[in-house]
Amino acid sequence: xxxxxxxxxxxxxxxxxxxxxxxxxxxxxxxxxxxxxxxxxxxxxxxxxxxxxxxxxxxxxxxxxxxxxxxxxxxxxxxxxxxxxxxxxxxxxxxxxxxxxxxxxxxxxxxxxxxxxxxxxxxxxxxxxxxxxxxxxxxxxxxxxxxxxxxxxxxxxxxxxxxxxxxxxxxxxxxxxxxxxxxxxxxxxxxxxxxxxxxxxxxxxxxxxxxxxxxxxxxxxxxxxxxxxxxxxxxxxxxxxxxxxxxxxxxxxxxxxxxxxxxxxx
Numbered sequence: 001x002x003x004x005x006x007x008x009x010x011x012x013x014x015x016x017x018x019x020x021x022x023x024x025x026x027x028x029x030x031x032x033x034x035x036x037x038x039x040x041x042x043x044x045x046x047x048x049x050x051x052x053x054x055x056x057x058x059x060x061x062x063x064x065x066x067x068x069x070x071x072x073x074x075x076x077x078x079x080x081x082x083x084x085x086x087x088x089x090x091x092x093x094x095x096x097x098x099x100x101x102x103x104x105x106x107x108x109x110x111x112x113x114x115x116x117x118x119x120x121x122x123x124x125x126x127x128x129x130x131x132x133x134x135x136x137x138x139x140x141x142x143x144x145x146x147x148x149x150x151x152x153x154x155x156x157x158x159x160x161x162x163x164x165x166x167x168x169x170x171x172x173x174x175x176x177x178x179x180x181x182x183x184x185x186x187x188x189x190x191x192x193x194x195x196x197x198x199x200x201x202x203x204x205x206x207x208x209x210x211x212x213x214x215x216x217x218x219x220x221x222x223x224x225x226x227x228x229x230x231x232x233x234x235x236x237x238x239x240x241x242x243x244x245x246x247x248x249x250x251x252x253x254x255x256x257x258x259x260x261x262x263x264x265x266x
Contacts, residue, residue, distance in 0.1 A: 004031035014103035029096030040238040042255040112233035119232035134184030146170030160256030168220030
């Protein structure tokens with residue numbers, strides 16, 4: 001299967017994506033290359049690119065950018081040694097990098113927000129959705145905020161984030177859980193959806209604005225790293241490729257949390 005055909009497969013099933021404007025495209029490499037092995041990862045870091053080459057993969061499928069800008073990456077690529085060296089390494093290796101962002105962000109049942117909710121044990125049928133399908137609400141039995149946060153942390157610890165950030169009264173009961181990833185983490189939208197807790201990431205929320213307003217309004221917030229919240233969706237993407245693209249074998253390269261947590265030394 002050619003690289004461009006893999007791209008077309010996802011776009012053909014994503015009615016919510018405008019093919020003329022999407023970032024979902026071959027970023028670098030030969031679109032006509034025959035692809036048999038794909039390494040799927042959250043972001044095309046230099047570590048991930050090297051891993052794809054070392055494992056003999058024809059393609060690296062990434063959710064986030066390769067050259068640190070959201071759209072038109074090669075055109076807007078910074079003029080720096082690290083950027084030019086990374087591009088040269090990719091070109092010499094003949095690796096194809098395909099971005100799958102806009103399609104997988106809203107892919108029903110197994111895409112990014114669905115996979116994150118399932119990973120957290122919330123099921124696969126949101127009570128409500130908002131922000132054009134990017135933000136979901138799940139209802140659970142009332143539970144103290146800190147108890148729910150501990151459940152989240154227990155699960156995120158398995159993919160590299162051993163603690164979560166919590167804002168709000170830890171004893172307050174919560175039951176209407178807002179789930180968001182990436183920039184789809186607007187707390188006001190979650191409140192309009194009837195949520196009493198927003199589970200957000202550090203890409204779509206900041207403390208001095210949305211989170212501080214939420215605290216002043218008595219709305220609870222749990223925040224994790226962007227990579228952590230979207231890791232489950234990368235696993236489902238690799239599985240989708242293996243089940244739906246004949247002749248193409250996908251392998252998931254975990255990324256998890258972008259940072260490590262280091263405690264105080266005795």
